[in-house]
Amino acid sequence: MPEILNPERIMQVADLSDARLDEYLRLSEAHLRMRTDVENGLYIAESTKVVQRAINAEHVPRSFLLAEKHLDQLVEEFNRFPDAPIFIGDDRQLEDLVGFHLHRGAMASMNRPEPLDLSQVLEASSRVAILEDIADHTNLGAIIRSASGLGVDAVLLTPKCVDPWYRRSARVSMGTVFDLPWVRMLSWPEDIRTLKQHGYQMLAMELTDDAIPLNEVQITAGQKVAMILGNEGRGVTAQALEAVDQTVIIPMHREVDSLNVGAASAIAFWHLCSAPR
Incomplete structure (x- = not known):
């Protein structure tokens, strides 16, 4: 020793x-x-x-x-x-x-290291998770751990999302928050325009009338995709939903209407990252 x-x-x-x-x-x-x-x-x-x-x-x-x-x-x-x-x-x-x-x-x-540049991160990525106003540090840490382990390239946080480097978030993430690039956006949902300018298809996981099952989302090689996951209570905001290309849901059974955002994120990330890049 x-x-x-x-x-x-x-x-x-x-x-x-x-x-x-x-x-x-x-x-x-x-x-x-x-x-x-x-x-x-x-x-x-x-x-x-x-x-x-x-x-x-x-x-x-x-x-x-x-x-x-x-x-x-x-x-x-x-x-x-x-x-x-x-x-x-x-x-x-x-x-x-x-x-x-x-x-x-x-x-x-x-x-704290210097913040990363949003445009540079988007340019270097093809699978991005957007966490809109996540309020619970444990949920945030679990989401980031899933994102890192399942192959998400980067995580974007809205201005009101809790801090991924807060001790509980970092601990629950098992330290993966230090390996996965993340950026806190400054203007939301206006920054969706920036993602679209970089060629991202914008998806949001939300129970809407026109939502399609996640497994029906077709992703082709070379396509860039970003998935928005909303606040634990209210879900994705109406302003963000107006700007996305498609809302998606996870098909459920036994009259269960939804999953905790941490569990739902893992399923979404697996689907997005198992598609060809």
Whole structure:
């Protein structure tokens, strides 16, 4: 087992008012964190696996926070970034600091990379998922994990969609959010015009009178396709539906009218990505 090259970086959590720990305070307050973390150019990676995937994606840690018993799990990451301090504490101290029981090994405060360019992402892609105002971080993480695993090239987020780098989203995605390109659009649904200019067929998953079964959607080689998935409560907005080329549904049985957006997204992605490109 390699050793931490500079063990003097390891600091015991002694005073929860220590300003160096401010980035880890009250992590359970999701709506507050979503705003302030973006403004401050950071996000929190939670669990050793997510920290490792973030660093493997070339994201840069500001600091690490973990229980002493987990130190040996991130030695390679510690040594790659010798200037990032390592804070350790017992379970009670860490819970008092972050606001919940930290049982997934470790956390790291990470610098947010610069946003990707929408046009460049669209040019490089052929299968795109558009997430319209997804409100639940767990749903977002599950959708991104499915998108990554099933072959979606990129994910686009509307302005009101929750943050994919919020710790719960990133954790549920198993860190795949760091490998899959995503862009937060600035103007919705006006940005649909940009997708059409790049040659995308626009689909939306929604229960409308003219919706067709997903399995009847024919995709030819070379065709670019984008699928909109709507908010958990209201679905896809009327403004977006007016701009798409076709609405689609997943045929259901036993009087079940729809699936959770996370489950529905996996089915949609499999269909889109199994078609020839």
